[in-house]
Amino acid sequence: MTIVGVRMWRELWGQSCIPLELTLDRKKAMCTSRAFGKLTGDYTELREATTSYISRLAVKLRREKCCATAITVKLQTNRFNPNHRQTFPSITLALPHPVNNTHDLLRAGLEGLRKIYVRGYLFQKVEVMATGLIPETEVQLNMFNEYKGIEHDKLSKIMDEMNSYYGAGTIKMATEGQKQRWTLRREFLSPEYTTNWNDIIKTR
Incomplete structure (x- = not known):
């Protein structure tokens, strides 16, 4: 009998072999990454994709009640x-202050994109990662650098509420674009019978 089998036998007889973790380890980083539907070297399309991924990343941070430092x-x-x-x-x-609002993360992320973008290459993927995560309740402001993101925090909260009520993508940042030709191909996407009104099965 393997070690897994021995552990299973002992567990069935009431002997604990794997300790129960009542508290989860705090996340150290969050990442949003996805391949494009086509290769692209166009800076505008890369900026749209980066904006879209940063917006999703910011929503994740706010849901987890975390702030990023980089x-x-x-x-x-x-x-x-x-x-x-x-x-x-x-x-x-590095961010001036730990933040999770879309505006401040986007400003830093697009600055980074501008610095690393190189003409003449066809890119397949963009990756955005928030690191140095800390809980919202443990954020310490810098006395030498005034925090000016309070209005941005309020705006992000309003966007979350609107998108939650009216549907994802109802309100988004202007730099996300409209046509988004870089997105994944969805021609063969399975019907969403339970989440999309347009895909509900109709009978006569």
């Missing part, structure tokens, strides 16, 4: 295509 932006080409030039630029920027 943000990382990374671009990736298709490493499996030998016919294309390869590069994987990345940058990490």
Whole structure:
């Protein structure tokens, strides 16, 4: 009998073999990353994708009631295509204050994108990561650097409430764009019978 079998046998007889963790470890980082539907080297499309991912990342942070102290932006080409030039630029920027509002994260993230963007490459993916996470209740402000994000915090909260009530994407940042040609292909997406009114089965 394997060690797994022995543990299972003991557990069935009431002997605990795996300690129960009542408290989860605090997350140290959060990441939002997804491949594009097509390769792109257009800066406007990369900015739209980065904005979209940072917006999603900010929502995650607020749901977890965490604030980030740094943000990382990374671009990736298709490493499996030998016919294309390869590069994987990345940058990490420290934030003036721990934040989780979309505006401040977006400002830092787009600054990072501008610094690492290189013309002449076709990128397949953008990755955005928030690091140095701390709980909202443990944020300490810098006495030498005035925090000006209170209005941004309120605005992000209003956006969350509106998108929760009217549907995701109802209100979004202008730099996310409208057409978003870089998004994943969804031609063969399965019908969403339980979450989309347009996909509900109709009978006569």
